[in-house]
Amino acid sequence: MPHHYRLIVSCPDRVGIVARVAGFIAAQNGSIIEASQHSDLDVGRFFMRYDIQSDTLSAEDFREAFASIAEAFEMTWRLSDSARRQRVVIMVSRESHCLVDLLYRWSVGELGCDIPCVISNHEELRSLVAWYGIAFHHVPVDSSDKAPAFAETERLIEAAQADSVVLARYMQILPPDVCQRYVGRVINIHHSFLPSFAGAKPYHQAFERGVKLIGATCHYVTEDLDAGPIIEQDIQRVSHCHTPQDLVRLGRDVEKAVLARGLRWHLQDRVLIQGNKTVVFS
Known part of the structure; x- marks a missing residue:
């Protein structure tokens, strides 16, 4: 052959x-x-x-x-x-839309990777992950001392022999040493058109600013919050008639599509990092 x-x-x-x-x-x-x-x-x-x-x-x-x-x-x-399937660990909190989309695409062979496990700081999505026959690890994060949780998370990632990690709306900030260890291998979806509206509740920030376009950004994770090299972005037009809840609803559709494209290009070696920018042969 x-x-x-x-x-x-x-x-x-x-x-x-x-x-x-x-x-x-x-x-x-x-x-x-x-x-x-x-x-x-x-x-x-x-x-x-x-x-x-x-x-x-x-x-x-x-x-x-x-x-x-x-x-x-x-x-x-x-x-x-090209025949080797990369191993991708997905991390998630309570929001399920990005995870649901990735698991469906994986199940029909669209992503061409293996998903050895899903790690979450909450229990809510266990049954969903189990339905796909994938291991689910609940690692709660104590806000007063996050170090033990991240140590266990890193152990699970290593045990899974992960090539890449996807933060599919994992609402925790990875510690600097984890970012350094997995540089160029951790992908995040941020529910905002970065660099605008970084941090928490970007859709509410956008609503208060009266924006006419909302978007989502798929990027590599670095020590600087929501500031890593950008892989893919997309937008959705909105108007004065939309509420913050409408922006969240519309944004979910953009987020899952952007994350799926970014991950697929990453798995196909189509993303080359140059400093804080990327060349994407899509």
Whole structure:
């Protein structure tokens, strides 16, 4: 059977990168199934994502043979096996709409990942998760001392061998050491069009400001609250006739769609982080 890989590259921009990489793949009897490239002229950096098929070349041989090219072009790069399903741990509190949407998409094969468990600081969604045959872990968070809860949460994530973590309306702030340990691997959905209306009750903040557009933001989690690299955003038009409750209702639809797109692109290696920004080959 043919092997399918994804080659992800970021490096200083210069002439000859595409020719050298494409020539290498051809010399290895490989085929480029999909190619995405972007040059950031402001910072002089080049980004690349290739879907590759090869009948003979193993991942180990590819990495060994490609190392000299990567060194010559000062590449930050990785090669992933497209057939390997990533393991995604979902964290949630009481709001169920994002979790319900992700579990449905997972159940019909849309996300192409495994979900070993769901972690929650409340019990309300246990039966929903159990219906899908997924392990549910209740880890209550004591507001006066959150450290034990986060230590247990981190233990569960490690035990699940998670490649990525999704905060599907998990209404707790992860401690800095957890953010640092899983940098570029924790995805959050914020019910606001960041950077506006960060923090609690953004729809109520938006209502008080009289906005005409509301939105949602899928982003990577960093130590700075709601300020990590943005993966995806979308909006919904509203008017003076809408109440705060209407904004919440309309916002839920935007949130779940934005989170699903962001997670799918992340799982497909379509998101490349550059500083506090992203290149998304969607």
